Amino acid sequence: MGAPFDIGYVFSFLPKLLDTLGVTLLIVAGSLLTGIVAGFLVALPRMYKIPVLRTLSGVYLSFFRGTPILIQLFLFYYGLPEILKLVGLDLTRAPVMFFVILTYGLHTGAYAAEMIRASVEAVDRGQVEAAYAAGMTPYQAFSRIILPQALGIAVPVFSNLVIALLKDTSLAFTLGVMEMTGKAQTLGTLTQHFIETYIALAFIYLIISFTLEKMLLAAERRLTRHENREDKRESIFRLKKRGSYRTVLADINIGKGGGA
Amino acid sequence: MIALSHISKAFGRNQVLQDISLNVNRGEVVVILGPSGSGKTTLLRCVNYLEKPGSGQIAVGDFQVDCSRARRGDVLQLRRKTAMVFQQYNLFRHKTALENVMEALLVVKKLPAAEARKRSIALLEKVGLGAKLDEYPSRLSGGQQQRVGIARALALEPEVILFDEPTSALDPELVGEVLEVIRAIAREGITMIVVTHEMGFARDVANRVVFMDGGVIVEEGTPDEVFQHPKEERTKQFLRRITPEANYSI
Numbered sequence: 001m002g003a004p005f006d007i008g009y010v011f012s013f014l015p016k017l018l019d020t021l022g023v024t025l026l027i028v029a030g031s032l033l034t035g036i037v038a039g040f041l042v043a044l045p046r047m048y049k050i051p052v053l054r055t056l057s058g059v060y061l062s063f064f065r066g067t068p069i070l071i072q073l074f075l076f077y078y079g080l081p082e083i084l085k086l087v088g089l090d091l092t093r094a095p096v097m098f099f100v101i102l103t104y105g106l107h108t109g110a111y112a113a114e115m116i117r118a119s120v121e122a123v124d125r126g127q128v129e130a131a132y133a134a135g136m137t138p139y140q141a142f143s144r145i146i147l148p149q150a151l152g153i154a155v156p157v158f159s160n161l162v163i164a165l166l167k168d169t170s171l172a173f174t175l176g177v178m179e180m181t182g183k184a185q186t187l188g189t190l191t192q193h194f195i196e197t198y199i200a201l202a203f204i205y206l207i208i209s210f211t212l213e214k215m216l217l218a219a220e221r222r223l224t225r226h227e228n229r230e231d232k233r234e235s236i237f238r239l240k241k242r243g244s245y246r247t248v249l250a251d252i253n254i255g256k257g258g259g260a
Numbered sequence: 261m262i263a264l265s266h267i268s269k270a271f272g273r274n275q276v277l278q279d280i281s282l283n284v285n286r287g288e289v290v291v292i293l294g295p296s297g298s299g300k301t302t303l304l305r306c307v308n309y310l311e312k313p314g315s316g317q318i319a320v321g322d323f324q325v326d327c328s329r330a331r332r333g334d335v336l337q338l339r340r341k342t343a344m345v346f347q348q349y350n351l352f353r354h355k356t357a358l359e360n361v362m363e364a365l366l367v368v369k370k371l372p373a374a375e376a377r378k379r380s381i382a383l384l385e386k387v388g389l390g391a392k393l394d395e396y397p398s399r400l401s402g403g404q405q406q407r408v409g410i411a412r413a414l415a416l417e418p419e420v421i422l423f424d425e426p427t428s429a430l431d432p433e434l435v436g437e438v439l440e441v442i443r444a445i446a447r448e449g450i451t452m453i454v455v456t457h458e459m460g461f462a463r464d465v466a467n468r469v470v471f472m473d474g475g476v477i478v479e480e481g482t483p484d485e486v487f488q489h490p491k492e493e494r495t496k497q498f499l500r501r502i503t504p505e506a507n508y509s510i
Contacts, residue, residue, distance in 0.1 A: 124350075126346060126348050126350035127350050127351075127352055127353065129310055129344075129346070129350060130344070130350035130352070130412075133310060133339060133342070133343065133344040134339070134343065134363070134364035134368055134412070135340035135364060135416070136367060136368060137336065140367050144363070144367060148354050149353060149354050226353055226354045226396040226397075226398060227396075227398050228396075
């Protein structure tokens with residue numbers, strides 16, 4: 001299909017695609033924010049076993065985790081205005097971006113809810129008892145004892161969530177949003193160099209995913225540093241030991257040192 | 261100074277505590293013994309409301325609460341007059357030894373940081389951990405963790421410290437160091453209620469031993485009375501099973 005392969009196009013497409021990076025990142029950031037708020041709202045009734053709300057949360061989770069994101073996008077974009085019309089709310093003039101962020105946000109919320117619940121429950125119950133026994137209020141126990149540890153536990157899951165979301169945003173073009181994938185489609189159609197656009201596109205996604213992953217890994221290390229059994233001094237020491245391969249080959253015992 | 265009156269507690273249909281009354285005087289060390297499932301840990305946990313008693317009254321110092329109508333404020337006040345040392349230590353894992361001891365001083369007692377720090381360092385030195393102030397619990401042995409737990413309880417300056425099987429989770433060779441610390445603070449006249457299986461410890465430290473079985477107090481008295489001259493058949497049976505040497509010692 002299209003024109004013969006020309007590597008030059010990959011490089012010329014990169015800056016053009018990067019122009020729309022802002023749109024992609026806006027969807028990611030907006031959805032994450034919506035998702036975390038939704039996640040808390042859904043996770044709380046499940047953690048505290050509130051009767052009716054808990055069932056509703058279950059339905060929410062099943063829907064957003066059990067149906068494809070593409071279908072969800074269509075349902076929200078085409079269906080929601082129709083339903084809201086019945087109650088007298090006119091959304092037909094709302095920007096597409098609103099529907100995109102709402103859908104991705106609620107979708108992310110389902111996974112965020114499970115992430116929040118699992119990480120809070122992973123913090124050992126005994127520490128909460130210790131906090132209560134010392135006279136802390138439930139709020140103090142949550143904010144000072146549970147939350148800091150739950151954050152560390154949540155980061156690896158959160159990292160997956162963010163990267164999955166980043167990749168999922170590539171479907172927003174189906175509603176006509178000009179984000180990176182949408183732009184790539186257009187560039188491909190214009191120039192007939194489809195392969196080159198997709199190579200450039202994949203490269204950008206890869207770099208962003210990689211950067212996000214590294215940043216979140218650093219955050220995880222920082223948040224769970226209390227579980228590190230080795231302190232820094234020791235780890236540097238071990239690195240040196242391993243690095244001293246040549247001294248082993250040369251049969252030098254640096255421990256003894258000096259003379260003879 | 262601590263008075264439990266007519267405490268009852270059930271988990272579903274299982275009646276764990278039946279109308280228990282117990283007084284502990286200021287400075288007294290009371291050890292609660294009993295087979296597993298006798299309700300001794302539940303009784304201890306009722307004192308600071310980690311377990312909600314079904315009925316009865318709890319008085320600690322000058323504060324009294326009726327369990328059938330205890331409000332959140334009452335529970336908080338009760339907990340601020342007591343401290344607990346747990347079987348599984350339950351240290352805050354994201355905080356260093358020093359921060360563990362300081363935490364409640366800062367958050368509950370609202371002491372200035374410098375003051376809380378000074379007091380916490382003194383307490384950690386007292387339990388022999390002056391060199392481990394900045395270590396996280398994951399880098400401390402069980403015995404060291406439990407000693408931090410004891411320092412954390414002491415920091416609150418409670419009316420009573422509740423010990424819930426403080427040495428049961430420890431390797432045998434680490435039990436001694438923890439018991440030594442508890443002995444030392446017992447000598448200082450701090451009121452303590454201790455649930456334990458360490459019979460030797462109970463014998464030298466307790467002012468009074470309480471034997472529980474089936475949710476009731478079967479027998480109580482001085483260690484000598486309970487260990488050497490038990491009156492009740494159930495106590496005798498229990499002691500025979502748990503300390504075969506009890507008949508010969510002393």
